[in-house]
Every structure is written in structure tokens, then in C-alpha cells.
Amino acid sequence: MSHTGSRGYRLEVRLQTRRLREHPIVTDLLTAASGEVNVQVSGRITALGENANPYQSRRRPLHVGCSVGHALVGAGTLGCFVQFPKQRGTVGVLSNNHVLAATNLGAIGDPIYQPGKLDSGKNEDRIGTLSHLVPLDEKNLNQLDVAAAVLDPEIEVTGNDLPEGDLKGVENPSSEDSLLAKVGRTTGHTQGVLSAMEIDGLQVEYSIGSNEFRCFRFSNVIEITGTNGFSFSAAGDSGSMVYSPRTRVGYAMIFAGSEMGHSYATPLPAALDALEAEPLDGTVDR
Numbered sequence: 001m002s003h004t005g006s007r008g009y010r011l012e013v014r015l016q017t018r019r020l021r022e023h024p025i026v027t028d029l030l031t032a033a034s035g036e037v038n039v040q041v042s043g044r045i046t047a048l049g050e051n052a053n054p055y056q057s058r059r060r061p062l063h064v065g066c067s068v069g070h071a072l073v074g075a076g077t078l079g080c081f082v083q084f085p086k087q088r089g090t091v092g093v094l095s096n097n098h099v100l101a102a103t104n105l106g107a108i109g110d111p112i113y114q115p116g117k118l119d120s121g122k123n124e125d126r127i128g129t130l131s132h133l134v135p136l137d138e139k140n141l142n143q144l145d146v147a148a149a150v151l152d153p154e155i156e157v158t159g160n161d162l163p164e165g166d167l168k169g170v171e172n173p174s175s176e177d178s179l180l181a182k183v184g185r186t187t188g189h190t191q192g193v194l195s196a197m198e199i200d201g202l203q204v205e206y207s208i209g210s211n212e213f214r215c216f217r218f219s220n221v222i223e224i225t226g227t228n229g230f231s232f233s234a235a236g237d238s239g240s241m242v243y244s245p246r247t248r249v250g251y252a253m254i255f256a257g258s259e260m261g262h263s264y265a266t267p268l269p270a271a272l273d274a275l276e277a278e279p280l281d282g283t284v285d286r
Helices: 018-022 024-033 268-274
Strands: 002-005 008-015 037-041 067-070 080-083 091-095 111-113 126-133 147-151 179-184 188-199 202-208 212-218 221-226 241-243 249-257 262-267
Touching (some): 018 024, 091 126, 179 249, 202 249, 221 249, 249 268
Parallel strands (some): 008 037
Antiparallel strands (some): 002 008, 067 111, 080 091, 091 147, 111 126, 126 147, 179 188, 188 221, 221 262, 241 249
């Protein structure tokens, strides 16, 4: 039960799975309460301990936001599930080039792991192979930091299931819908606000291998600032899909962050177009 104002209260109901929304007890309660009940899906609940972050552990079926990476990378984030119209029945995962392709060091066909190596990913944690990438260019402006991996046939996925519900579509970022959310390997589910759009000439430092650094410049970048004093993302959240928690429309992909706590992302529609992919709609026959 929660307090809603002067001597007013509202019934709070928590369900561990979304399918319980259709249970007769829940539907009868919603009808009887007539708008005075708030139902939310909590998901699995566990005691907090040293390994409390579920996004850094091995997840089967795979979930949006979980740890993923190339063998040469510590760990990044599985942004969303995709399908490739030219490869009927194939399901893939979308993330950054520097997560799935080790900042141009990876080759098509390299194995991809979940969880990533930083999160104790081993050979038996392979989920698929690097299949698509947009190379990063040191000399010219970059539009994207994106790559995809095709999943092995036996790997099961939950689909593009977000804390607020299923992903509804993909659009370019808009200043008219400034409240944003993401699910990432390090900081989990967070919210932020769109603080800048169409940033050009953004210089981003990348770690290459064990002790080399290179700078790449980007255009058409959006900036996101966390709410209530919290960062929107942190190291390891690269690849996270940025979306509207209100409409559940995907807007962008996190690829960088600043020392001042700002997060930077590139438009999701352009990333999908570059890889000739589209969001998984849950109807692919594998």
C-alpha cells in the first residue's frame, strides 16, 4: 500500500512475471479497485550479496542489458536483439564495435561470450559469432560505433523485453521526448534526460589492447544526463539501448561517457540501417 495524498492510499501489487497480469485474481482486483491499484512486474527477487548484479552473470535465456563481449574485451552490454531480413530466421545481438569487435581488432566469425571475459566468461559461455560491424575511422568523422553477432541456434532469448514492457519500435531521438532510460551491464536500469543533440566533432578516447589508446571523432551524437544526482551509465554499459520509458521506443546506443558523468549515444535507426538489421519482433522461426 502507498500513500497518495491527504489521507489517501492506493493498493500496490507486485508480480514476479508479466504473464501473471492475466491471472483471474489480478484482473478481478483491477476491476474491483477501479483505478486505485498500481500493478508492476518486479521480476526475480534475490538476497543482495557480493554477486547481486544480475546483468554481470551468465543469463540463459539471454536478456537485454546483460554482460557480453569479444575475447579481447573485458565486458560491455547487449543492447537489443535483432533480425536480418536478408538472413531469414537468423537472430543476433546488437552492441558497439568496441564491445563485440574489440575496436576493429576482431574479425567476422570470432566468438562472442556472455558474460564477457571481465565477468568470468569462459569458452563454454560462447553465444555466437561476430557477423556485422562498421569499422571505426581514425582520420574521418564517425557516425556510429556498432557491431552485431549472430547467435548460435541453441541460444534462447527473451526478446526485447524492457522493465517497462516490450520494445515498441525505433525512432530518431527527439527533444520532445527528453526522459530516457537504459538497461546496462554495470548500472542496470537507470533514467536520465536528453541534455544535448546533434553534437559534432566529439573526440572519444578508446583503449586498444592492453596499453594503447587512440582517439576517434564522432558526429550527430546525443548527450544524456542522469537524474537525481545519479549517472545514467558507467564503464561496461557501452552498447546499452537508450529508449523512452513512456513509449518504449528505442532511440540510441550508449558508446561513451565523460568524467563529469555525461553519457553519449548515437542514433539507433542509423545503426540498424548500417547493419541491414531490424529489431527482433518475437516472431522469427529458428
